[in-house]
Amino acid sequence: MKKRLSFISLLLMFTLVLSACGFSSSSGDGGKKDSNGKDTLNVNIKTEPFSLNPGLANDTVSANVFRQTFEGLTTIGKDGKPVNAAAEKIEISKDQKTYTFTIRKDAKWSNGDPVTAGDFEYAWKWALNPKNESQYAYQLYYLKGGEAANTGKGKIDDVGVKAVDDKTLKVELEKPTPYFTELTAFYTYMPVNKKVAEKHPKWYTKADENYVSNGPFKMTAWKHSGNIVLEKNDQYWDKDSVKLKKINMAMVNDPNTGLNMYKKGEIDFVGLPLDEIPTDAIPSLKKEGLNIDPYAGVYIYKFNTESAPLNNVNIRKALTYAINREAIVKNITQAEQIPATGFVPPAVTGFESNKPYYKDHDVAKAKEYLKKGLKELGLKKASDLPKITLSYNTDEGHQKIAQAVQEMWNKDLGVKVELGNEEWNVYIDKLHSGNYQIGRLGWLADFNDGMNFLETYRDKEGGNNDTNWENAKYKELLSKASTETDDQKRVELMKQAEGILMDEMPIAPIYFYTMPYLHDKSLKGFVLTGTGELYFKTAYFE
Numbered sequence: 001m002k003k004r005l006s007f008i009s010l011l012l013m014f015t016l017v018l019s020a021c022g023f024s025s026s027s028g029d030g031g032k033k034d035s036n037g038k039d040t041l042n043v044n045i046k047t048e049p050f051s052l053n054p055g056l057a058n059d060t061v062s063a064n065v066f067r068q069t070f071e072g073l074t075t076i077g078k079d080g081k082p083v084n085a086a087a088e089k090i091e092i093s094k095d096q097k098t099y100t101f102t103i104r105k106d107a108k109w110s111n112g113d114p115v116t117a118g119d120f121e122y123a124w125k126w127a128l129n130p131k132n133e134s135q136y137a138y139q140l141y142y143l144k145g146g147e148a149a150n151t152g153k154g155k156i157d158d159v160g161v162k163a164v165d166d167k168t169l170k171v172e173l174e175k176p177t178p179y180f181t182e183l184t185a186f187y188t189y190m191p192v193n194k195k196v197a198e199k200h201p202k203w204y205t206k207a208d209e210n211y212v213s214n215g216p217f218k219m220t221a222w223k224h225s226g227n228i229v230l231e232k233n234d235q236y237w238d239k240d241s242v243k244l245k246k247i248n249m250a251m252v253n254d255p256n257t258g259l260n261m262y263k264k265g266e267i268d269f270v271g272l273p274l275d276e277i278p279t280d281a282i283p284s285l286k287k288e289g290l291n292i293d294p295y296a297g298v299y300i301y302k303f304n305t306e307s308a309p310l311n312n313v314n315i316r317k318a319l320t321y322a323i324n325r326e327a328i329v330k331n332i333t334q335a336e337q338i339p340a341t342g343f344v345p346p347a348v349t350g351f352e353s354n355k356p357y358y359k360d361h362d363v364a365k366a367k368e369y370l371k372k373g374l375k376e377l378g379l380k381k382a383s384d385l386p387k388i389t390l391s392y393n394t395d396e397g398h399q400k401i402a403q404a405v406q407e408m409w410n411k412d413l414g415v416k417v418e419l420g421n422e423e424w425n426v427y428i429d430k431l432h433s434g435n436y437q438i439g440r441l442g443w444l445a446d447f448n449d450g451m452n453f454l455e456t457y458r459d460k461e462g463g464n465n466d467t468n469w470e471n472a473k474y475k476e477l478l479s480k481a482s483t484e485t486d487d488q489k490r491v492e493l494m495k496q497a498e499g500i501l502m503d504e505m506p507i508a509p510i511y512f513y514t515m516p517y518l519h520d521k522s523l524k525g526f527v528l529t530g531t532g533e534l535y536f537k538t539a540y541f542e
Contacts, residue, residue: 038541039245041523042267044258046275047251047424048225052211053204054190055127058135058464060444060532064274066187067535068230068247069213073101073120073169073184080448080529082181086115086191086214087169096176096485097144101169101184108235109193110218111209116194117163123192125149125156135432138455138462139188139446142180144172175483178490182447216242216537227251243525243540255396256281262518271517273444273532279397282334282516290516292336296347296445296531297513298453299340301390301405305506306468307437308386313504314373315385319438320508321358321366322412323405328510332400335516340509343498344450347512347530350491351450357502363412370413382414391420392440393427401510402440431466439466442513445531450494454478457501469506 049062054070057063075085084090089102107115124143127134128150141147143161148154160172173180183189193212196203203210207222207229216236221229228249232242250267252258255278262270271277272295277285286292303310303319310316325339338346341356359365370382379385390406392398402419409415417438422430431439443464445452456462458478460470474497481493501507515532526539 038522039243041244041247041269041536041539041541042250043247043269044250044252044261044267044275045228046258047253049228050425051204052219052222054187054192055123055132055134055136056204057187060273063187064534065219065228065230065249066190067215067533068217068537069215069219069233070187070190071215072186072190073103074181075185075535076182076527076529076531076533078527080531082185085185087184090181096178097173099171099173099180100164101171103167103169104237105167106237107214108237109196109212109214110233110235111193111196111212112235113193113195113212114166115191115214116166117169118166119191119194120169120189121161121163122194122197123190124161125159126192126197127188128159129156134188135464136188138459139183139186142173142177142183144174146174176485177482178485178487179447179449179451182449186446217244217247225251238537241538243538244536247536268520268523269517270519272513272515273528273534274517276397277335277516277518279332279334279400285516285518288518290518293515293517293528294347294530295513295515296345296448297442298343298345299337299401299442299510299513300343300440301508301510302431302436302439302441302467303506303508304434304437304439304466304468306434309373309377309388310437312373312376314369314376316505316508318366318370318373318413319409319415320505321362321369322408323508323510324361324408325511326360328401328404332404333397333511335514337511337514340511343501343507343509344453344494345445345512348445348450348453349448350487350494354495354498357499361408366413370415383416385415387418388415388437389418389420390438390440391422391427391430391436393424394421398440434466434468440510441466444513448531450491450498451478451481454494454497454501457506467506469504471500471504474500 045061045064047061049065050059051057051062071085073087074082077083086107087101088104091100103117124140126132127137128140128146130150130152137150143159145154145158145160149156149159162170164170196210196212200210207219211219216233217230218233220231230247232245255276258270258275259278259281261267303316305311329337329339339360341358341360342354344351346352390402392402406417409417430436456464458475460468477493477497481490484490522542524540524542527535
């Protein structure tokens with residue numbers, strides 16, 4: 001995402017207290033069957049999307065809607081690799097810095113307008129325009145002049161994306177980017193209907209004639225904080241591959257309610273990446289065929305490195321080393337998550353057998369760092385430390401983890417920490433504004449490359465950094481990795497950068513995600529990737 005944020009992204013596993021507990025009467029036919037069987041899919045996306053404008057979204061909830069309603073130049077196939085989508089042809093220059101995309105002649109918007117190269121140029125430049133405050137604009141920094149335009153040091157007109165004609169998009173990059181066709185599947189790179197957006201600037205705020213999309217489904221209803229209804233897009237170029245007629249998306253924030261809805265047949269899919277399964281239910285569900293897939297995501301605690309005493313690296317190390325991750329994944333999350341002794345998940349190509357950067361729950365080392373930190377701060381004992389608050393967004397799982405870590409820090413280090421929580425929208429604003437000390441976050445891969453994780457902390461002012469940390473050597477290594485065409489050398493450069501991150505510890509990784517989920521046994525044909533992308537384009541009920 002971050003990124004997407006996940007930010008996707010930035011998984012941003014979060015909740016928003018909602019009044020809705022299921023589908024309203026306007027949600028559709030509730031699984032009405034025709035002669036071919038059930039053609040309506042019911043799911044729960046848990047909360048209100050942050051934004052349904054691809055240029056503004058920064059979360060997994062919005063992403064789960066976009067993957068059904070929009071389509072980029074490429075999309076992610078069953079094998080997790082990019083395949084042509086809105087683009088029927090891709091040409092790459094010898095120096096790998098210029099891409100020429102040919103848009104499909106039959107690509108149309110849901111209102112019948114043709115999808116043009118100009119729609120992509122418009123969408124990308126709109127997201128880069130600093131006045132639009134796109135938190136994922138940095139995903140477009142690969143474009144020549146993209147970063148300069150977004151930071152006010154260059155002109156939007158000079159960005160390296162141009163519609164040569166209605167069906168030809170020429171893209172110039174700052175430097176060779178081996179994973180660029182994976183990026184063009186990400187939602188920040190999706191098109192926006194220029195004609196509609198210029199006439200109706202708030203086109204993305206409600207489901208009416210102005211909300212147009214170019215994917216397999218179109219949005220026909222959106223009850224804010226209630227539900228979203230998608231219907232098959234008959235204007236879609238590959239409509240014959242789309243079997244479902246409707247997708248109902250509920251917004252139910254309570255995992256127990258969501259699981260009960262699944263058990264009663266009210267929804268057909270429960271669990272990641274759409275919503276969550278209650279941690280307490282996971283052991284029994286394993287006996288009932290619970291699916292648990294690898295997931296390229298990491299659960300972390302961020303440190304505000306400009307807030308005392310977390311501006312001291314040894315205090316940060318002490319807190320990080322004292323966390324008992326094995327106990328957290330065994331007793332709290334319970335879905336075979338992996339204790340994180342690094343930042344980039346093993347589900348990411350090249351990091352499958354990454355070395356641990358520290359020992360889990362190393363209390364002796366933690367006490368050693370605490371002693372150093374206290375001395376540097378001119379303090380004698382842990383109780384002399386300034387007040388520390390650990391924040392999280394309202395959620396039972398986050399609360400349990402925070403309470404466990406609070407107890408670990410108090411028991412093993414004598415460090416007392418207060419807990420604070422807010423609903424998601426308030427919480428994420430708090431992190432972005434730097435008004436926090438320690439805050440939890442999940443980061444899920446927007447694309448299958450270690451750079452997607454590491455670049456989040458490249459710049460102090462980066463959209464999803466939030467830690468106020470920056471390191472010149474770290475930036476240099478990422479810069480070298482971004483131009484290295486040898487895959488093995490690239491990964492090695494990224495691992496060196498990760499080593500710096502894990503030495504200075506602006507973040508404390510807790511665990512690597514897995515995807516626990518259940519689905520109706522008759523639901524077939526959906527695509528679920530290791531990066532948490534779920535596509536229902538080819539889904540059907542057997």
